[in-house]
Amino acid sequence: MLEVRGLTIRTGAETLVEDLSLSLAEGSLTCLIGPSGCGKSSVVKWLAGVLAPELQAKGDALIDGSTAIFPHRDIAYQPQQDTLFPWLTAAENACLGLEIGGMERRAARDRVDALFPTFGLEGHEESFPDQLSGGMRQRAAFLRTIVQDARVLLLDEPFSALDAVTRLCMQDWLVARLAERPRAVLMVTHDLYEATQMADRVLVMAGGPGRIIADIPISTPSAERSETALAEIRSSLKLMLLKEIP
Numbered sequence: 001m002l003e004v005r006g007l008t009i010r011t012g013a014e015t016l017v018e019d020l021s022l023s024l025a026e027g028s029l030t031c032l033i034g035p036s037g038c039g040k041s042s043v044v045k046w047l048a049g050v051l052a053p054e055l056q057a058k059g060d061a062l063i064d065g066s067t068a069i070f071p072h073r074d075i076a077y078q079p080q081q082d083t084l085f086p087w088l089t090a091a092e093n094a095c096l097g098l099e100i101g102g103m104e105r106r107a108a109r110d111r112v113d114a115l116f117p118t119f120g121l122e123g124h125e126e127s128f129p130d131q132l133s134g135g136m137r138q139r140a141a142f143l144r145t146i147v148q149d150a151r152v153l154l155l156d157e158p159f160s161a162l163d164a165v166t167r168l169c170m171q172d173w174l175v176a177r178l179a180e181r182p183r184a185v186l187m188v189t190h191d192l193y194e195a196t197q198m199a200d201r202v203l204v205m206a207g208g209p210g211r212i213i214a215d216i217p218i219s220t221p222s223a224e225r226s227e228t229a230l231a232e233i234r235s236s237l238k239l240m241l242l243k244e245i246p
């Protein structure tokens with residue numbers, strides 16, 4: 001449903017990302033992995049329409065075959081930094097995407113409140129971001145993104161600040177929600193376990209300039225994947241990444 005063709009991102013004379021193409025199908029979770037600085041976040045920011053103004057981007061994007069301009073109402077984005085507004089409470093922050101999308105404040109609040117326990121945030125609805133731990137802030141930012149009914153989710157390291165168990169719970173929760181309501185998800189991660197457990201496709205990027213060097217489908221449904229099969233994929237991903245680290 002979403003297609004990117006020939007994306008190049010430059011800053012002055014330096015090319016950060018070169019001629020990158022990818023497509024995201026509805027009902028698919030694609031993980032984008034690659035060494036630090038290879039351009040993963042820049043690609044996602046371009047799709048979210050929040051690329052820094054000093055960067056120049058050229059490329060085409062299509063949603064359902066029609067040219068798309070970003071930001072786009074079908075796309076919800078969770079940045080790498082949680083970017084919660086410090087003057088809003090956790091619940092107000094979580095409601096923001098819904099309200100910007102036109103939902104009435106009470107309805108947005110009801111929808112968000114129902115998910116606070118699942119996200120381990122119950123009792124913190126009225127807390128301000130500086131009263132929450134890093135992991136709680138990240139879960140509030142994830143909630144703000146996922147609660148929107150956007151058809152495309154862009155998640156930039158959404159679980160990086162979470163403890164191991166909470167991270168597993170959030171991963172399972174997301175996979176289960178996507179099974180109920182298919183969307184197209186592009187998720188940046190450095191965690192090869194996360195990528196192989198969740199994704200049905202892993203795109204590997206290399207740097208200098210950023211480009212996709214491998215496109216690895218994982219066809220077995222997430223719940224049925226054997227540890228042996230995943231270990232094999234992880235080990236080949238690791239070898240690819242090791243070659244890319246200077």
Ligand SMILES: Nc1ncnc2c1ncn2[C@@H]1O[C@H](COP(=O)(O)OP(=O)(O)OP(=O)(O)O)[C@@H](O)[C@H]1O
Binds near residue numbers: 037038043
């Ligand atoms: N606003 C900017 N101005 C100049 N260069 C930038 C800007 N934003 C990013 N870059 C450069 O673009 C390159 C890619 O950065 P980006 O954040 O996209 O990488 P990444 O793969 O997401 O890294 P990480 O895994 O560490 O988050 C880096 O060399 C970075 O320094």
